Amino acid sequence: MSTNEILDSLTLLEKDWDIDPLIREFILGKYTNVSDFTLKVKDVIFHIPYLPKEKKYILWKCYWPDCHNCCDRQGRLPLTSEDLIQIGAGLKYQKTSDFISKETLIATHDEPTPSGGLSVMTNINLKRKDDETEADDGTHISCRFLDKEGSCGIHPERPGVCYLYPFSTWSQYDQGRARVHATFQFTGDCPGFYLDESLDSMKEIFDEYSTTIYDYNIKSSRTLKDGFGSLTMT
Numbered sequence: 001m002s003t004n005e006i007l008d009s010l011t012l013l014e015k016d017w018d019i020d021p022l023i024r025e026f027i028l029g030k031y032t033n034v035s036d037f038t039l040k041v042k043d044v045i046f047h048i049p050y051l052p053k054e055k056k057y058i059l060w061k062c063y064w065p066d067c068h069n070c071c072d073r074q075g076r077l078p079l080t081s082e083d084l085i086q087i088g089a090g091l092k093y094q095k096t097s098d099f100i101s102k103e104t105l106i107a108t109h110d111e112p113t114p115s116g117g118l119s120v121m122t123n124i125n126l127k128r129k130d131d132e133t134e135a136d137d138g139t140h141i142s143c144r145f146l147d148k149e150g151s152c153g154i155h156p157e158r159p160g161v162c163y164l165y166p167f168s169t170w171s172q173y174d175q176g177r178a179r180v181h182a183t184f185q186f187t188g189d190c191p192g193f194y195l196d197e198s199l200d201s202m203k204e205i206f207d208e209y210s211t212t213i214y215d216y217n218i219k220s221s222r223t224l225k226d227g228f229g230s231l232t233m234t
């Protein structure tokens with residue numbers, strides 16, 4: 001996402017939510033005195049922004065049901081092979097192949113890697129609107145499954161990426177072992193970030209998300225192996 005796109009998202013967000021000025025600067029890349037604090041919770045290593053001058057971490061909580069901005073401004077919904085089976089069944093498709101042909105589309109996009117490079121991702125995505133085409137990929141669309149009460153109409157079968165937001169996750173080999181890492185995505189669409197001197201207020205969330213993130217990474221690598229997606233490092 002470009003800084004202009006993030007600024008547009010933040011400007012929209014600020015119509016409804018108060019965003020801490022320091023967090024705003026950080027999201028826009030203007031506050032750079034930040035270190036990467038790592039916290040291992042079960043099988044996942046979380047990367048948490050730490051502001052040494054303020055002696056504060058940037059942490060997160062979800063404001064749902066008062067907020068459903070991530071569903072209102074959804075960029076893409078890549079599916080794992082498990083998602084394909086579960087969401088297809090939840091939408092009453094007898095055959096996963098029929099679900100795939102009617103409700104999904106294949107799209108390719110560039111994705112920044114943690115090392116600063118770019119990867120080219122080809123995914124099978126759940127359509128966020130009935131007539132979605134590949135040209136809509138990455139644009140902000142209010143998801144067709146968001147109901148009038150602000151809930152997900154296909155819950156509990158919603159895609160794994162929806163459970164994960166606003167975390168972004170990846171796997172990396174370290175001394176012959178696959179390690180799962182997670183960090184926040186700062187897209188300017190989530191009002192849930194706050195500053196705190198201690199990590200305690202997010203302890204339960206780290207605990208819960210560690211399991212979700214680890215399972216998701218295992219499922220996505222299986223999805224790549226099954227041929228439902230591809231990854232090319234450039």
Ligand code: SF4
Pocket residue numbers: 061062063064067068069070071165166189190191192
């Ligand atoms: S945008 Fe953030 S606070 Fe709002 S529902 Fe999504 S995760 Fe929760």
Ligand code: SF4
Pocket residue numbers: 070071074143144145146147151152153154155158159162
């Ligand atoms: S599938 Fe559900 S949780 Fe995911 S973006 Fe759509 S409404 Fe939100």
